[in-house]
Amino acid sequence: MARxxxxxxxxxxxxxxxxxxAIGLGLALKGxxxxxxxxxxxLRNLDLIMGCERRVVYDFVNVxxxxxxxxxxxIKDKRVSSLSILPASQTRDKDALNKENVGKVLxxxxxxxDFIICDSxxxxxxxxxxxxxxxxxxxxxxxxxxxxxxxxxxxIGMLASRSRRAELGLExxxxxxxxxxxxxxxxxxxxxxxxxxxxxxLSIPLLGVIPESQAVLKASNAGEPVxxxxxxxxxxxxxxxxxxxxxxxxxxxxxxxxxxxxxxxMFGG
Amino acid sequence: MAAASIEFKGSSFTxxxxxxxxxxxxxxxxxLAKKVAQAPDFFYLVPIVVSIDKLNDDIDYQGIKxxxxxxxxxFVGFTGAISKxxxxxxxxxxxxxxxxxxxxxxxxAVLVEGAVAAKSKxxxxxPQRDLYTDKIHRGxxxxxxxxxxxxxxxxxxxxxxxGAEVIADGNIHVYGSLRGRAIAGATGHHKAQxxxxxxxxxxxxxxxxxxxxxxxxxxxxxPVYIQLTDNELTSSKLI
Numbered sequence: 386m387a388r389x390x391x392x393x394x395x396x397x398x399x400x401x402x403x404x405x406x407a408i409g410l411g412l413a414l415k416g417x418x419x420x421x422x423x424x425x426x427x428l429r430n431l432d433l434i435m436g437c438e439r440r441v442v443y444d445f446v447n448v449x450x451x452x453x454x455x456x457x458x459x460i461k462d463k464r465v466s467s468l469s470i471l472p473a474s475q476t477r478d479k480d481a482l483n484k485e486n487v488g489k490v491l492x493x494x495x496x497x498x499d500f501i502i503c504d505s506x507x508x509x510x511x512x513x514x515x516x517x518x519x520x521x522x523x524x525x526x527x528x529x530x531x532x533x534x535x536x537x538x539x540x541i542g543m544l545a546s547r548s549r550r551a552e553l554g555l556e557x558x559x560x561x562x563x564x565x566x567x568x569x570x571x572x573x574x575x576x577x578x579x580x581x582x583x584x585x586x587l588s589i590p591l592l593g594v595i596p597e598s599q600a601v602l603k604a605s606n607a608g609e610p611v612x613x614x615x616x617x618x619x620x621x622x623x624x625x626x627x628x629x630x631x632x633x634x635x636x637x638x639x640x641x642x643x644x645x646x647x648x649x650x651m652f653g654g
Numbered sequence: 655m656a657a658a659s660i661e662f663k664g665s666s667f668t669x670x671x672x673x674x675x676x677x678x679x680x681x682x683x684x685x686l687a688k689k690v691a692q693a694p695d696f697f698y699l700v701p702i703v704v705s706i707d708k709l710n711d712d713i714d715y716q717g718i719k720x721x722x723x724x725x726x727x728x729f730v731g732f733t734g735a736i737s738k739x740x741x742x743x744x745x746x747x748x749x750x751x752x753x754x755x756x757x758x759x760x761x762x763a764v765l766v767e768g769a770v771a772a773k774s775k776x777x778x779x780x781p782q783r784d785l786y787t788d789k790i791h792r793g794x795x796x797x798x799x800x801x802x803x804x805x806x807x808x809x810x811x812x813x814x815x816x817g818a819e820v821i822a823d824g825n826i827h828v829y830g831s832l833r834g835r836a837i838a839g840a841t842g843h844h845k846a847q848x849x850x851x852x853x854x855x856x857x858x859x860x861x862x863x864x865x866x867x868x869x870x871x872x873x874x875x876x877p878v879y880i881q882l883t884d885n886e887l888t889s890s891k892l893i
Binding site: 509535536538539541542545546585586588 | 793794795796797798799812813815816817818831833
C-alpha cells in the first residue's frame, strides 16, 4: 500500500512546494518509488522547483479528463529514476478536479509507487480539500508566526472533518508538523514563535524544523531541491525529516542560534 | 488586619462512617483488610468517622484508632456513643466526638424535609443546570470549528484553539487551554460557569455577559473558573 501524504498549510508562501520537492526527492534517494503530484491547478510551481518545467507535455487535468494516460503525463526525474512528477495544469482552475477521478488516479498510482506526495494549494477551498481528501498522512507546513499557525490549526481541523478517512470513520489522518523558515536568532530576540510555542498551540507531533536559509531560494531558482545541497543546514534538516518519515528517531537540529566565535566576530564572518 | 487572618465558620461535610458491629479488633481487622483490598486507592487517606452505637462497653478506643490508621484512613473521631460515660471516656482518650445529624430533634428533621420539598418544587418550575448531562468532546477544537452542547454541559478534553468557538446551554469545562471563544448558559442560565486549565480566551460569555481578553488580565494563562455574580463576570483561580 502506498502512503499518500499531503503537504498542506492553509496559508500561502510558507514552503509547501519547497518541502514537497525536498521530501519527494529525499525519499526517492533512499530507494523508494515516489510520485509528486502538483494539486495547485492554475498556479503550477512544482515543476519549476523540480527543474522539469521544460518537459511538461500533459498534465494532471489531462489525465483526469482522459485526454492523456498517466504514463504520458508522468515526468521521470533526471536525477533519480524512482521519482516521477505529475504536474498541474497552468491553464485551468481548481474546478477541473473531481473527487471520483482524482481517486481513480491515486488508486492507479498506488499500484506502482510507495509514496504519493500531494502538494496542496494554499487556502481551504476546493483545491486544498481535493489534495487532502484521500491522504493517509499530512505534513502541516507552518512558519513560526501567528497567522501561519492559526491557518495551520484551521487546516488540521479540516483534515479531521473533511477527509475521506473522516467521512468513512476510518483511523484519522496521521499529522506531522513541519516548521519552516525557523530562525533561532529571531526566536531568542522574541520576534518569532519558538518550536515549543507552535507545538503547544497545534499539539501535533513535530516532524522537522527547517532553518531559514539562503540555500532554499538558491535551490528553488536552480530547480534543484534543497535536499541535494548536503552542505546547507536546510538540506540537512530535510534529510532528518526523511529519516523520521521512515521511522527513525533523530534529535532535532538547528534549534539554537550558533554562537559566534572570537575569530568570526573579529573578521565579521 | 490581624483579625482577618483567620475566620471560624460552620460547614457540613459528607464523611464516611465505619459502623462497628463488634469490639473484637482482630475480627474488625480481618473484615477491613478484605474491604480495603478491593479498592486500596479509593480508601487511601479517606477521612473516616467510627460509629460505636452497636457496641456495648469495654471499647478500646485507642486500639480502634490505631487499627483504622493501619489501613491508611484518616481518623476523624467517634460517633454514635449513647451514654454520657462513653462520651466522657472518648474525650479522656483525647478523641473528638461527632454528633450525627439524624440524632437531632424530630423538629429539625421536619424542617429539613420542608426545605427539600420547597427545593424540589423550584426544580420543577425552572429546570436547573444541575440536571444537565455532559457532552464530552475528546481532542482539540481547532480554529474555525464550533461545538454546541444543546441543553447540556460541554466537557472538552483538549484545548480550544484561537478562532474556535464552544457553546453550551450549561457549563463549559476545558481540560486544556481555552484560546478561542466560550459561551456558557447560552439559552439564559445565570448560574452557568466556565472552567479551564489555562485562560487565554478571545471571549468568554455567561448568559449574555461577556469579557474580551483584555478583561482577563488578572488570571491570564492561569487555571480559572468564571461565573456570574450580580450580573457581573468574576474569575477565580482553580488552584
